[in-house]
Amino acid sequence: MNFEWTDEQQAFREKLRTFLAAELPDNWESIAHHGPGSAEITAFSRQFCGRLAEAGMLFPHWPVAMGGQGLDAWYQTILAEEMWAAGEPRGAQYMNVNWIGPTLMKYGSQEQKKTLLPPIVAGNAIWCQGFSEPNSGSDLASLRTRAVLDAGEYVINGQKIWTSYAGLADNCFLLTRTSDDRKRGITILIVPMDTPGITVRQIPSIIGEGDIHEVFFDDVIVPESARFGDEGQAWEIISYSLRNERLGIPRYHLARCALDRAVGLLKTNGGWKGEAVKIEAARAAALTETARNACYAIVDKRVKELPIGPEASSARYNVVMAERAVSEFVVEYLPQALIDGEPYLKMHHQRGIVAGIASGAAEIQLNIIATEVLELPREPR
Amino acid sequence: MELALSDDQIQILDAIDTLAKPYASVPIHDISFALTSEELDRELAEGGFLDVAAMEELGPETAALVVERLARLPFAVEAAASALVRPLLDPELPRPLCLIQDGAVGRAVRFLKPGATVVYLCDGVVCSFTANTDHVVEAQDESIFAYPMAVLKALPSEIEMRKYNVSADEVLTQWRIGLAAEASGLMAAALAATVTYVSERKQFGRPIATFQALRHRLAEAQVLTNGAYWMTMKAAVTRDPGDAALAALHAQEAARRVTYDFHQFLGAMGMTLEHPLHLWTYRLKALMSELGGRGANALAAAEAIWG
Numbered sequence: 001m002n003f004e005w006t007d008e009q010q011a012f013r014e015k016l017r018t019f020l021a022a023e024l025p026d027n028w029e030s031i032a033h034h035g036p037g038s039a040e041i042t043a044f045s046r047q048f049c050g051r052l053a054e055a056g057m058l059f060p061h062w063p064v065a066m067g068g069q070g071l072d073a074w075y076q077t078i079l080a081e082e083m084w085a086a087g088e089p090r091g092a093q094y095m096n097v098n099w100i101g102p103t104l105m106k107y108g109s110q111e112q113k114k115t116l117l118p119p120i121v122a123g124n125a126i127w128c129q130g131f132s133e134p135n136s137g138s139d140l141a142s143l144r145t146r147a148v149l150d151a152g153e154y155v156i157n158g159q160k161i162w163t164s165y166a167g168l169a170d171n172c173f174l175l176t177r178t179s180d181d182r183k184r185g186i187t188i189l190i191v192p193m194d195t196p197g198i199t200v201r202q203i204p205s206i207i208g209e210g211d212i213h214e215v216f217f218d219d220v221i222v223p224e225s226a227r228f229g230d231e232g233q234a235w236e237i238i239s240y241s242l243r244n245e246r247l248g249i250p251r252y253h254l255a256r257c258a259l260d261r262a263v264g265l266l267k268t269n270g271g272w273k274g275e276a277v278k279i280e281a282a283r284a285a286a287l288t289e290t291a292r293n294a295c296y297a298i299v300d301k302r303v304k305e306l307p308i309g310p311e312a313s314s315a316r317y318n319v320v321m322a323e324r325a326v327s328e329f330v331v332e333y334l335p336q337a338l339i340d341g342e343p344y345l346k347m348h349h350q351r352g353i354v355a356g357i358a359s360g361a362a363e364i365q366l367n368i369i370a371t372e373v374l375e376l377p378r379e380p381r
Numbered sequence: 382m383e384l385a386l387s388d389d390q391i392q393i394l395d396a397i398d399t400l401a402k403p404y405a406s407v408p409i410h411d412i413s414f415a416l417t418s419e420e421l422d423r424e425l426a427e428g429g430f431l432d433v434a435a436m437e438e439l440g441p442e443t444a445a446l447v448v449e450r451l452a453r454l455p456f457a458v459e460a461a462a463s464a465l466v467r468p469l470l471d472p473e474l475p476r477p478l479c480l481i482q483d484g485a486v487g488r489a490v491r492f493l494k495p496g497a498t499v500v501y502l503c504d505g506v507v508c509s510f511t512a513n514t515d516h517v518v519e520a521q522d523e524s525i526f527a528y529p530m531a532v533l534k535a536l537p538s539e540i541e542m543r544k545y546n547v548s549a550d551e552v553l554t555q556w557r558i559g560l561a562a563e564a565s566g567l568m569a570a571a572l573a574a575t576v577t578y579v580s581e582r583k584q585f586g587r588p589i590a591t592f593q594a595l596r597h598r599l600a601e602a603q604v605l606t607n608g609a610y611w612m613t614m615k616a617a618v619t620r621d622p623g624d625a626a627l628a629a630l631h632a633q634e635a636a637r638r639v640t641y642d643f644h645q646f647l648g649a650m651g652m653t654l655e656h657p658l659h660l661w662t663y664r665l666k667a668l669m670s671e672l673g674g675r676g677a678n679a680l681a682a683a684e685a686i687w688g
């Protein structure tokens with residue numbers, strides 16, 4: 001085994017850091033703390049991602065045939081770590097390079113590829129993911145937003161909720177119900193967010209601005225060509241596309257950066273003395289590093305093109321533990337930094353709580369581990 | 382980054398599994414609190430499994446794997462100190478090895494007996510001596526911690542001890558890695574035994590494993606056990622003092638979280654000597670206090686990481 005980055009990987013990381021140092025404005029932290037869905041970061045990202053693309057660092061991990069450099073998942077990991085540690089200047093566009101672009105490539109029609117890929121590749125495309133509904137959260141397959149095909153057009157009625165970035169998105173990757181078959185009755189439609197009949201309402205939240213929304217669909221009409229894949233193919237497509245997204249955000253790294261930042265502040269304000277604070281900091285670090293290693297074990301498999309199984313849920317749960325431990329450490333030993341609005345710690349505190357819910361709640365991960373890793377007999381339905 | 386085992390490592394682990402097959406389960410009707418086997422011990426030593434750290438291409442990382450794998454047996458084998466610390470001192474030191482720090486007199490020490498080599502870390506100096514009846518209080522027949530243990534009665538005088546030109550920090554790092562490796566294997570085996578039990582045991586007309594209260598706590602135990610394995614491997618590869626202290630800290634944290642639960646899920650069966658669970662969990666309990674316990678390992682980690 002070897003836990004070191006290669007010279008090339010290290011050089012890639014340095015290149016990213018140099019780029020970030022040159023491109024982020026002096027007041028960046030005061031922009032960044034608004035969160036990736038905010039108007040500020042969204043506007044910034046439309047410039048920033050373009051320059052990142054010009055520098056060849058927007059999607060270096062995409063295959064060459066897609067315009068990428070064919071670099072492996074370690075580079076994607078390094079890219080994500082550096083971007084998120086810097087406050088994610090790509091804003092919502094991290095989703096594009098992680099899964100939306102590759103999914104368009106794999107399943108999109110020629111027409112869809114031709115119209116939808118260029119803005120993504122240019123670093124100027126905001127997407128949102130319309131999956132969850134008021135009555136369909138963890139039980140996503142129960143979703144009810146209807147799409148009825150009538151004379152070459154789909155008519156959509158229903159409601160989505162918790163939709164990140166919806167307020168400023170250009171397009172929605174929307175899951176709709178086209179028949180009663182639980183999973184095979186779900187169909188993907190790609191819906192421009194300015195289509196008449198769509199209403200977006202931001203939901204005031206404790207996690208910062210611009211993230212979660214309600215999206216209402218009232219007789220929204222899109223052409224049949226907006227369908228992505230076949231009718232009923234949604235479950236297959238999202239299972240494939242999102243298989244790595246449980247770990248799409250390198251939260252272990254964010255948590256560790258926040259912890260290091262907190263210890264640095266404690267050292268300057270005199271709080272880094274006595275045993276208790278040090279013991280608690282180390283306990284949090286043990287969790288960020290177990291989470292990091294568990295995630296890296298999965299990246300290692302991805303690079304080797306080995307199948308990724310339920311161990312991703314185990315890594316994800318470990319990440320939740322890490323986020324929680326760091327957040328609790330800061331709350332206990334540095335509350336004033338949160339009150340004063342220290343940008344990085346405040347952002348971490350606001351958003352760390354999300355880890356246990358978004359992209360599959362923690363308990364759902366435990367269910368998967370119990371059934372698929374430990375192979376315990378299934379719960380009765 | 383390369384996180385898969387090498388072919389050599391896979392072969393060594395397979396060889397251990399083959400050699401240890403007769404020891405993979407508890408002998409029928411055995412109701413010992415601690416299980417040991419001189420024969421197993423001899424076979425492992427003769428097979429060179431405890432000497433892999435010094436071999437090129439294998440190194441401490443493979444030693445940690447060996448320790449982890451052996452800890453999964455119901456039999457307690459002195460492997461961690463021999464495989465990870467002994468190579469730093471003298472590969473010929475007679476086994477078993479016992480590792481002690483200042484303040485060990487009057488305390489029970491794992492594997493201590495006349496003839497054992499005691500490695501003693503005191504004020505940054507590393508020394509050793511061969512234990513004899515002057516130093517050792519007769520071992521108790523029944524160990525509360527599922528290891529053979531005896532109380533260290535006294536230390537020999539300084540001139541009777543052999544001193545090594547090795548830094549105590551380096552020994553501590555290897556000790557921590559050994560501790561983490563052993564705890565990882567113990568947790569993995571205890572988890573597997575618990576999973577088997579709850580999958581078979583039925584109440585209310587269904588396996589108790591179908592109750593979510595148990596499922597989630599067992600799933601958490603899986604996450605912690607997986608974490609312990611990776612922390613051990615990382616520390617064994619980097620041999621970084623911070624990584625080693627974090628690995629030991631996490632192992633002790635995890636052990637503390639899981640041992641009580643595992644017994645709980647076996648109901649009264651978990652209180653018996655007939656079921657072997659205690660052969661792993663009660664060794665874990667012994668490891669919880671080693672190297673000063675969580676607090677001391679956490680402080681060591683904090684010192685190494687943040688100064």
Ligand SMILES: Cc1cc2nc3c(=O)[nH]c(=O)nc-3n(C[C@H](O)[C@H](O)[C@H](O)COP(=O)(O)OP(=O)(O)OC[C@H]3O[C@@H](n4cnc5c(N)ncnc54)[C@H](O)[C@@H]3O)c2cc1C
Pocket residue numbers: 128129130131132133136137138139161162163164165207211212354357358359360361362363364367
């Ligand atoms: C910040 C944020 C951003 C999000 N962005 C998006 C987005 O862009 N697009 C989108 O479609 N969705 C998004 N979501 C929604 C997210 O996918 C859901 O919140 C998530 O799937 C959980 O659903 P829920 O909130 O309805 O919780 P519920 O499903 O109601 O769960 C509530 C609690 O019950 C537990 N629970 C539920 N079922 C079980 C079970 N079988 N066993 C044990 N416990 C159970 C859960 O673990 C949880 O603790 C976002 C959520 C957040 C917090």
